[in-house]
Amino acid sequence: MGVRDVSVARQGEPKHRLVAIGDSLTQGFQSAAIFNTALSYPAIVAYELGCAEQFRHPRYDGVGGLPFNIEPFLRDLEARYGRAVDVWEAPFAVFRALSLMDRVEDYWERGPGLTVPPTTAVMHNLAVFGWDLRDALSKSADECRSRIDRPKDDPIIQIVQNAAERAALRVLPTKPPAAGALTQLGAAAELGKDTDGTGGEYGIETLVVFLGANNALRAVTELKVVWSEDPGFDSLDHKGRFTVWRPEHFVAELRQVAAAVTEIKARHVIWCTVPHVTIAPIARGVAGKTRPGSLYYPYYTRPWISDRNFDPGRDPGITGAQAQEVDGAIDEYNDAITGVVREARNQGRDWYLLETCGLLDRLASRRYAEDPSARPDWWQPYPLPPALQALTPPPNSHFLACDGGRRTDGGLFSLDGVHPTTVGYGIVAQELINVMRLAEVEFLRPDGHTPRQDPVLVDFDRLIRNDTLINRPPGNLDSSLRVLGWADEATDLFRRVFTSF
Template identity: 30%
Template sequence: MSIKLFTIGDSVAQGFMSGAAARTDLSFSTLLARKLNLTDYQYPIWEAGGLPLNMEDVLRALNKRYGSNISGLEWLTFLPTVNKVIDTSEEYYERGPGRANLPYPGKVNYFHNVAARGFDVTDSWKVTPEVAWNNIQNAVPQKGDDQFLAVADASLYRTALKVLSPALTRTATGAFKQNFSQLDWLKYHSQKEGVENVCLWLGGNNALGTIVDLQIRQTPGDKSPITKTHNEKVANRWNLWHPTDFAVEYEEMLQRVHTIMSNQSEQTDWKVFLGNVPLVTIAPLAKGVGPTTHIPGKGTYYKYYTYVPFDEDFAVKTGRHLNLQQVLHIDDCIREYNIIINRLVTQFNQLAGGKPRYFVVDIASALENMAWKRNDAQPTYEFPEYFKFVYPKVDTKYYHADKEGQLKQGGIFSLDGVHPSAIGQGLVATEFIKVMRAAGLNQLTPFTDQEWSQIFKSDTLYSRPISLMGEIYEHTDLAEFLVKAIRFLHR
């Protein structure tokens, strides 16, 4: 029997939330699998809070110990409390049951969701278990200030290794028996059983680093990045792809996917659903400060964009910001990415003989329409009916709860300000359902009120708000912890 759903992607498809790859069970593709009644849909479970650093676990530990306010001498015990939580994950994934040289429990040979945090377009075929393993072995131990947050080293590769090779099976010579990239796994399943529906969502990490780093390091625009190995690419530290480079890489990925999918049995009626690239500058991690400017056709922008706990004075004094011109450039690049994706979908549908095989899920427009600040507090997105009278309301602002534990704003993004919360994942799933249903998957009906109620309950940031959030804005120590945690998003 053919596989009904296979997922390829990055951190969002993996269920990365609040700084850790921890909740694949709440990711949009898992919600889709449940809708399709796929009881055999396999995905990884991330114990001990996940990798690299679960900010929700840290803040809940602080909340439990200090309540809604850390005062006076209690700040002397703040760092030990933080590190105690972090040490649990570091111990589990470096030396404990989750360490790199131990197979995933339960004799699992593969997952139906092979999404991995930090992956960009070319990683879908360039990162293999061998690449991940070698990077783990060659990782440089953390030194100096990084030891403040002693997360497991090479955590990105530890995550990738578990996803791509849960069994860790090796040949007699020590090589990985199935040294499969994401696309290799797609080929394996297409040849073995056939794959009917693929959710493929990559491209966000070709721009996301700009708001994590608050810097732009753009590729040269000469089509050369695709010729680099994964490690050579990483060494260049690019965080924004020139549209020319993006086009070459995305077309190569689709060509590989098309070759794999079109070589299946004629009885397999296959489809590929492509999430496009959201405007990363909308993510609440990047807080707009200073005077605003309305750009016709693009929305409202700010003079500076800095990390969410801080203000304009911090942005100017420290230099940790992107200016208006830089943010417009990032957004223009991403808009061009999505034009490229649309063009390539048309091209590959023609190559498929005119029968639609490729479908764009326009997450970019959905998120842009949801954006609170970009739309001057008047988002135009049509939320599901359940959202109309739910209280507290949710929006795209950075998460905040008061000292009484009442949600005051946010709810769509998790604590890292980049990745969707469980509720946000439900909205992503909604956008996929719209397109997949129109493509003929009638079993994928919109979420009922009861299903939305379950999604809201599963979102612990919403159902059990963290009353300590105000401390992030009032105390430098906690704000700096947030910024340091953000630095690990791409490690």
């Protein structure tokens, strides 16, 4: 980036080896739910650091996670109705689907999930799904609690109300009483102060900041482009009207976040760029690219709507021009994030940039890998780790598809078409480890004492064993994604889930 080297004070041993601030991508969200937090990318890195036992993260046990896990839902349908729902079975299947959604809603709004385990410790993974820059700046446990509405057992809209706020109460500190006012950034600052008398000035060794995706993601999850306005973009009460932040509004929020991060006592800080949200398979390009070499399709719609059946007057979608504008805004977001890191390094701080945007671009199947004429000069395919390359077929960025319980396509994205699978999170973890080694962070063997030699590699065999979408995908998820299309049409599943953030 054209910045000078920095000299890092390495006296003492920071008590907290890894702390992460972020949204769903950092929390470990999968298949429209948070449930597998022990396999988020920060938890994977902590495992490779040799400090998995000390890495604190929230848990969301019970009924598959929060707000609604699509994977057990599909498995339940498969067990009852096989690989397809016949016409005569459809009314019974709809009733079963709504009953399952109602059971999940009751668990979190009125049942055991309503009780938040008390803790005085601050989590090391401080991410909360659905959060953007303003949430990181302003939301605390007290604020979240005040925003949880009295639940209504609605027979129509059967999804957990205020799901993100409920999730946050398991992330942000609530005790002692004063801790309830701490935001994500404030909680990290408390960990930074925890030097534990070792003689060093840093309580945190490596701090990861991965925010900003939710300043544009709703453009594809809701298939609606509504640009931010002033006033309103920086207000917790009004920002929900917008699905994409204008770059100048993003930069205004980013400056405040960067100022807060500057005050956190972390030896190394790694900022992640914002991925191009239009690459996620939840929004599938249809009708053929406008011209050879173009990056964009005329329209983007749900992945189960075929080119032949797509009707722009009837089906949800955004235009290729809108997709290009959203990507252009994200490019400006990332220029600003890069500028923040450059400025900090010029001031002597040991800050780094993880190019998660470029990482996803290099994994983009439809945009680049399958269209050589669209590839820019810098583009090279991302080399999958050997354990993933050995899978049949190797994972890619298409929507997951199966044949008889065997994966035939996809594998990097989970069943919501937005968030990674476990092996997908492993790729992010590997890239983060590479940056941490650049910062000379020491990785230890599981005994917590023996240094590891370079290269430090993620144990992808372990991740594959724990990734049910890779090793045992739902048998009713064929290449046409008919069962997901049916579920969405019958229950309005995806809109309910993503608007619950």
